[in-house]
Amino acid sequence: MLNRQIHLVSRPQGLPEENNFKLFETHMPKPEEGQVLVQCLYLSVDPAMRGMMRDIKSYVPPYQLNEVLTGEVIGRVSESKHSNFAPGDFVVGRLGWEDYSVCNGENLRKIDPNPAPITTHLGTLGVPGLTAYFGLLDIGKPQPDETVVVSGAAGAVGMVVGQIAKLKGCRVVGIAGSDKKTQYLINELGFDTAINYKTTENVKSTLKEACPNGVDVYFDNVGGDITDSVIKLINQEARIVLCGQIALYNLEKRDVGPRLFPVILTKRAMIKGFIIHDYEARYQEAITQLSEWIGQGKILYNENIVNGLESAPNAFKGLFKGENLGKQLVKIAD
Amino acid sequence: MLNRQIHLVSRPQGLPEENNFKLFETHMPKPEEGQVLVQCLYLSVDPAMRGMMRDIKSYVPPYQLNEVLTGEVIGRVSESKHSNFAPGDFVVGRLGWEDYSVCNGENLRKIDPNPAPITTHLGTLGVPGLTAYFGLLDIGKPQPDETVVVSGAAGAVGMVVGQIAKLKGCRVVGIAGSDKKTQYLINELGFDTAINYKTTENVKSTLKEACPNGVDVYFDNVGGDITDSVIKLINQEARIVLCGQIALYNLEKRDVGPRLFPVILTKRAMIKGFIIHDYEARYQEAITQLSEWIGQGKILYNENIVNGLESAPNAFKGLFKGENLGKQLVKIAD
Known part of the structure; x- marks a missing residue:
């Protein structure tokens, strides 16, 4: 054989x-x-x-x-x-x-x-779910009534991020690349709203409407232009969780974009990159909690x-x- | 009158x-x-x-x-x-x-x-000294033998940052804009080395030589190209303290630069902007400590x-x- x-x-x-x-x-x-x-x-x-x-x-x-x-x-x-x-x-x-x-x-x-x-x-119980769990809860630290934006929202990580943020009482806005995806996020997963970045003419103004109270937590799976648009809307003491930069992975040379450190500075915001393997010692905690949520139908996949x-x-x-x-x-x- | x-x-x-x-x-x-x-x-x-x-x-x-x-x-x-x-x-x-x-x-x-x-x-006992104290110690959290880089090193904030970092047992590299300044930082303030970014042909490679073990803490007073060069040298779990972005203050429109979030992500680094007024309740602690250091001749100005x-x-x-x-x-x- x-x-x-x-x-x-x-x-x-x-x-x-x-x-x-x-x-x-x-x-x-x-x-x-x-x-x-x-x-x-x-x-x-x-x-x-x-x-x-x-x-x-x-x-x-x-x-x-x-x-x-x-x-x-x-x-x-x-x-x-x-x-x-x-x-x-x-x-x-x-x-x-x-x-x-x-x-x-x-x-x-x-x-x-x-x-x-x-x-x-x-x-949801593997690397993507663990990534969502620790990135959102440990770094993003969402509080009730805060606004959480997640890019790559219809991916394996993004779906879990949005659903946990809803469980924590947040307003959740997803960014994804098709109407099928945005409809799924809103209708099936309970996102407050979702934006199809591929067909939306002005992502920045649409995002602004979707986040009338600004952005407190941004869970970034994509990087690039979408991330620029979100960062311009952050509130004071916002937390930006760098999880992935898929928009940049296939570029042959390093991309350029607007310098946004002045925004980070005046908003006293925090940006943190993380790698899920740093959390290995705490995997069981997350698996137990995520399994419970799946069992209760609170997290769908x-x-x-x-x-x-x-x-x-x-x-x-x-x-x-x-x-x-x-x-x-x-x-x-x- | x-x-x-x-x-x-x-x-x-x-x-x-x-x-x-x-x-x-x-x-x-x-x-x-x-x-x-x-x-x-x-x-x-x-x-x-x-x-x-x-x-x-x-x-x-x-x-x-x-x-x-x-x-x-x-x-x-x-x-x-x-x-x-x-x-x-x-x-x-x-x-x-x-x-x-x-x-x-x-x-x-x-x-x-x-x-x-x-x-x-x-x-040193006013806003610049307090900014250096809280930004470096509270956000940068320098550990003995780590490498701390400070830009705008010959300014009122930068000088204090570098001297506190030396007191904490770090290797300290300053970036400033004249030989008079870099000589002052090295000869008078005890920086391990300092780089004149205006006359150094290749800031990035000179920085790399100055930081043979990479960069653990970057205290950023300037932003722009200098910051790009430092970020490319950061170590895992590096802390970047955003204090000022003087290189960008006079630009009439937002500048562009390389997208460095992939570096922040893979290095699990942290970037935090801060405003000194958020620390008002703790000013006295800093003034007491800084006065003591000045009295002991450990911090010059x-x-x-x-x-x-x-x-x-x-x-x-x-x-x-x-x-x-x-x-x-x-x-x-x-």
Whole structure:
């Protein structure tokens, strides 16, 4: 039996293209003592992977060319030589984009297939949900009646941010890239309003109308022009949570924009970048709370699932076209 | 006897010019019940006044045209109908740019003419010193062996920032606009090194050499290109204290610069703007500590004093040409 893998074969210039990736067939890996063989069931397709495709050192090392891509994966243990895992266990962790992965159990967590579907461990109960939870609550610190704006609002992180902000009694304004998305945010998730930045003629004035009391917390998934427009509306002591800058990930050189530090200064605002892994010690707290909210129907989620390992590169490309409503997943096996 | 006053008669476009200001002679003010008549001795000439010359609402209201300018002033009480003040008291507060001011005692503080000269209450023991103290210690939170970079390092705030950072065991790098200033910072104030941004060909690479371990705290008085160069060198969890953006104050339209949020994000850095008045309740703590350091010779200061109320507009203009080494004052009377 062969093991299929997706390799990065060239580094994207600008938007990723299908020819940056290639499907290879290789031999089935065998676990050694202390290792686990995992059958991959679902891959998480994540905008942050774009950064690792550049050949620069960041908070994680870049992907190597002609090696298997890695990302968050849900799988089932097929064979275990590790005392913590047994065949049949469902697990989540950083594994390869392949049919079967071997790993030493580090960073591999067992997950409970009940009560929420296992795929939520790549979304609302996984890295995106944890990112929303800690970024919003720990850095944004939303207070009742404050206005929270979230960009990339219909993505896996943004949806959870907006819903938690509603639970905290805030006015919530989402920014997303299609009417289907904005309607979903308003009608299904209870956002107070949402703006389609692609069809709105004047995003700044529309935002201003949507935020009659200004902006207290801005959860930024996108960067660029949208972020400029939001920052111009911030209130005193506003908190800006830098979570992602997807608008800038595919630019070949550094973009320019208006200098907004004078606004940050006179508003005594705070901007903080964060990386979810810094919160690892507190993951369980968030998972417990998010599971409770999901169980109570207070946090809804949406998944966009495509089938087949071979579809993964195209799904990744789609992230930057704004094709996904909620978490983008690839299903590899049942 | 007449009272001379400096009025703002037109709003500067770009750099302030002498014809934006005019000296008027008016009648001597008389204090009413509950008021104090103060003879002004020294005016503080402060870059932040530039912001108040624009006709826009900020954290303080803008100056009105054809009215007396206001700023931090040291004076001596000439006549008092207020129970807290007696003739002969030295005071500091927000008063007019004029020979004599009447005020109701709000925001007027008595100062001790010993042990430090009264002028220090416009510098190291005044708003600039307090700004340095709280901005650096409360927001920047420098730790021993960290690298602290301060721009506008030879100004009234920057000098104190660098010296406090040295007291906290940091490597301190100053950025200033002349060799006279950088030599003063290194030879007199004990900065580890200082960079003359006007004559250094490649500020970015020179900064990189000056900060071999990266930048942990950046105290920003200037904004613009210099700030871009520093931000590119920040370490993980760096703190950027936004205190001033003097490079941008005289621009007629908003400047553009590289988008650096991706750097802030991947470095999990924090940027915080602040206004010294938010710390009013804690001023005494800072004044006590700074006075002690001055008394022990651990914090030195430099003042640039010009004579005569009529010299004030030109001294203000000089701030933006980088003429002052330390606090810029105007002496009005003995």
